Amino acid sequence: MKNFGFKISASRQLDMDTIQSDLYEKLIQLEPTAKRCLMCGACAATCTAAEINGFNFRYCHLLMKRGILDNLAKELSKCMLCGKCYMVCPREINTRSIILKMKALMTETTPKHYSL
Amino acid sequence: MERKFWKNYQKDIPDNNYYYERSCIRQSFFPGSETTFLRIVGDVLGKQIEDDQNLHTCTGIGYHADVVPFETTQTIIARLFSLMSEKGYRNFVPSCVTSFGLLNEVVETWKHFPEELQQTRDFLKQATGREFEIPEYITHPCDIIYKFRKELKEKMRFQIVNQKTGEPLRVVEHIGCHYSKVFPQAVIGSAEFPQVLAGMVEEWGGQVIDYPERRHCCGFGFRHYLIMANRGYSIANSRKKFESMEPYHPDFIVTNCPGCTMFLDRWQYTIKEMEGKTYDKQGNGIPVLTYEEMTGLLLGFNPWDLGLQLHQISAEPLLDKIGIPYDKEQKYLGKSGKIIDFKGF
Numbered sequence A: 001m002k003n004f005g006f007k008i009s010a011s012r013q014l015d016m017d018t019i020q021s022d023l024y025e026k027l028i029q030l031e032p033t034a035k036r037c038l039m040c041g042a043c044a045a046t047c048t049a050a051e052i053n054g055f056n057f058r059y060c061h062l063l064m065k066r067g068i069l070d071n072l073a074k075e076l077s078k079c080m081l082c083g084k085c086y087m088v089c090p091r092e093i094n095t096r097s098i099i100l101k102m103k104a105l106m107t108e109t110t111p112k113h114y115s116l
Numbered sequence B: 001m002e003r004k005f006w007k008n009y010q011k012d013i014p015d016n017n018y019y020y021e022r023s024c025i026r027q028s029f030f031p032g033s034e035t036t037f038l039r040i041v042g043d044v045l046g047k048q049i050e051d052d053q054n055l056h057t058c059t060g061i062g063y064h065a066d067v068v069p070f071e072t073t074q075t076i077i078a079r080l081f082s083l084m085s086e087k088g089y090r091n092f093v094p095s096c097v098t099s100f101g102l103l104n105e106v107v108e109t110w111k112h113f114p115e116e117l118q119q120t121r122d123f124l125k126q127a128t129g130r131e132f133e134i135p136e137y138i139t140h141p142c143d144i145i146y147k148f149r150k151e152l153k154e155k156m157r158f159q160i161v162n163q164k165t166g167e168p169l170r171v172v173e174h175i176g177c178h179y180s181k182v183f184p185q186a187v188i189g190s191a192e193f194p195q196v197l198a199g200m201v202e203e204w205g206g207q208v209i210d211y212p213e214r215r216h217c218c219g220f221g222f223r224h225y226l227i228m229a230n231r232g233y234s235i236a237n238s239r240k241k242f243e244s245m246e247p248y249h250p251d252f253i254v255t256n257c258p259g260c261t262m263f264l265d266r267w268q269y270t271i272k273e274m275e276g277k278t279y280d281k282q283g284n285g286i287p288v289l290t291y292e293e294m295t296g297l298l299l300g301f302n303p304w305d306l307g308l309q310l311h312q313i314s315a316e317p318l319l320d321k322i323g324i325p326y327d328k329e330q331k332y333l334g335k336s337g338k339i340i341d342f343k344g345f
Helices: A022-030 A032-036 A043-048 A048-053 A058-066 A072-076 A084-088 A095-109 B002-007 B031-042 B060-064 B070-087 B099-114 B116-130 B141-147 B149-155 B196-205 B227-249 B258-275 B291-299 B316-322
Strands: B018-021 B049-051 B091-094 B170-174 B253-254 B289-291
Touching: A022 A032, A022 A058, A022 A095, A032 B099, A032 B289, A043 A048, A048 B002, A058 A072, A058 A095, A072 A095, A072 B196, A084 A095, B002 B070, B002 B091, B002 B149, B018 B031, B018 B070, B031 B141, B031 B291, B060 B099, B070 B091, B070 B099, B070 B116, B070 B289, B091 B099, B091 B316, B099 B116, B099 B141, B116 B289, B141 B149, B141 B291, B149 B170, B149 B196, B170 B196, B170 B227, B196 B291, B253 B258, B258 B289
Parallel strands: B018 B049, B018 B091, B170 B253, B253 B289
Antiparallel strands: none
């Protein structure tokens, strides 16, 4: 096989009919403000932890929404729970509550994903 | 009400007097296509079309690669318009779909921001002493072929039909994103039902395949290809389309975009080299034609005058299916009259 200096990227397509959405549905029940998120990224832009360890609230939110749970526990552990993101959120989403609820859901329902 | 609604999906295409702008990349990728279009419009349809030698880039590649600022793009496009105005034309016909999208973007900008138009007029005047008029119509060449598809059919020697079985050939039509998705209202059928290539294929006897990834991008995307590190993403898009169309066994692909023709053609070879996979039963790959090449073939033009020898995927199996005669010995006949010898390349 010839080497052209690049490879064919793997597809990142998600099948919305088959993703694991039950955790996200539970999250919305526990913290309904999560539904209001428009993924603007103000939370990530203001995050102090992001400067230190690359934490990104929006990314975590998307991972759970899309049912991609493999790295979610590790990402959630980077949050310092300072609450700055809550202060800047234009939709008044309780981001800190969402982080705590996501951690709880991950621990309770999918322990296999919660090995840091 | 119904008629009014469908008006949104129609487009006014001028009957005559076209000012043609050649494409930067088409002249190197598929140089026969533009000459073929000029032959079709000028000789076959008997229309007036200007092939101006003084034209230049629209900056599309540089603009979409973020190296040319929009003010520069506007001024350079204004110079194109000034050349058109100088020759007395009002119908601008850019060969490339990226030019088509960019010209529409600039004209639309001027509608909403008259100060940008005035600034462009000032820049052009200062730089070149020229003035310009905004075209009455910006029409892509495929619109013109589509408009005259019935007239052309009467003059065609062949149809998109398998000469042995009499069955219509199965055709994948791929529309360039910069043609239908930048300004959908500027397109026949809008972005939802772009009809321009499907209309030609169906009129000329072929069967259009409606496969799941029909409207997916070919993967060119300028920066996706121009930067080598991103080419894996570019080729992944093309592969997604090939895998989606493969179960429908297309006989050929027809496109209206220089980048789409290039990449749907060349990436088949690259995928074969990288993964050993081809997307037709015989292992030759699916031939990819521009709409001018398809029209020229059906009109009976010599395939080698159309430039089919420059395609990565050999077109001969398709010519055999339709029953178009060709001389194998003449495939690489140079302008000097000698056969070009590729030994040592």
